[in-house]
Structures are given as C-alpha cells and as structure tokens.
Amino acid sequence: MWPTRTGGARARAAVVVCRWPEMEVLEERVAEEPVRFPYVPGLLSFREAPAALAALSKLSHPIDCLLVDGQGRAHPRRFGLACHLGLWTGQPTIGCAKSRLYGRVSSPGPEKGSREPLVDANGEVLGSAVTTRDRCKPLYVSVGHRVSLEEAVEIVLACCRRTKHPEPLRLADRLSKA
DNA sequence: GCGACAG
C-alpha cells in the first residue's frame, strides 16, 4: 500500500468557501501533490489529506465548518478523512460520504430528511444514513470534529436544496475535475 | 474460507 510512484501521478483536491445557507461561492482553491498513495479502504486519508490540506492552506477567507467528501467517525478505527482534516486544521468538520464504509444501518424513508442511525456491532452510533432528496439513496453523515451528529445532519440537509449532494461538495467535485 | 471494502 505504499506510494505508487507511477510517473507523474498527481493527487488533486479542491475546496470551495460558501456562504451559508445561500451558498454564494466566495472562494475556490485547488492544490496538487506530486505523488499519491493508493486508495485502500479505511486508509483514504493517506491518499487525500495531503492535497486537501494544501488546498485549505491556500484559502484567504475564513471558514466556519468543513464539509468533507468521506467518512468521519463512521470508520473502522473511528477516524476517517473528516476527522483527520478537522484535527489537523482545528476546524469543525463533517463527514458526508456517498456510500457506506463501516457499520450497520437500515434504509431511511424515501422523503428528504429521513434518517437512520449507523451503528457498530455493539450498537454504538457512528453516524446517520440520511435521505437528502426525495426518493434518492441516502448519504452517510458522521461527526468529523467539533460538531454533533445532529448539527452535522442539519447542515448537510440545509446544503441540499434541490440536489442529492450538498452544494459545497458538488462545487468542489466539479472544480477538482476541471 | 468468504464477503465487504469512503474515493
């Protein structure tokens, strides 16, 4: 799982600053790293964090909270990418993943706002499966750093006005691929 | 041994 130094491989990350809840974009930053670690389930932070931190360091505008495309506490070791970025930057962070990595959960209702707890084998709550748009598959929200799960879910829902994915993540995803 | 497995 160590560095795949395939010539010229670049890790690319993007971050956007939005005004909440209007989602007015205030700033956009992208950053690249010369080598990237391979993707290994459970170790995504090693692949994504360096570039993400580099992009964050280029911001000149203050932020209130980071919405991260990945898990927070909903991780085998309770420490996904959102937790790493939160601890590293000191900023409040929220993990918001498109699919499940760890934990059991039943399907939430089909109406936006429905949610079901994501739990581990002992019943400990790791996060929530949240329906962010009517009839769409849920997103997996979990605590990253300095936010409660309830706050995290409300913020994610508020960021999904007419789409399944939170506006900040859609913008950052688009920017990283441009 | 077999299935699961963020992006």
Added chain:
DNA sequence: ATCTTGTCGC
C-alpha cells in the same frame, strides 16, 4: 475513482 448505457426530471 472511472467508464458506459439507458431513463427521468426540470
């Protein structure tokens, strides 16, 4: 993640 085909909604 990436690629491809087909369907649905604004």
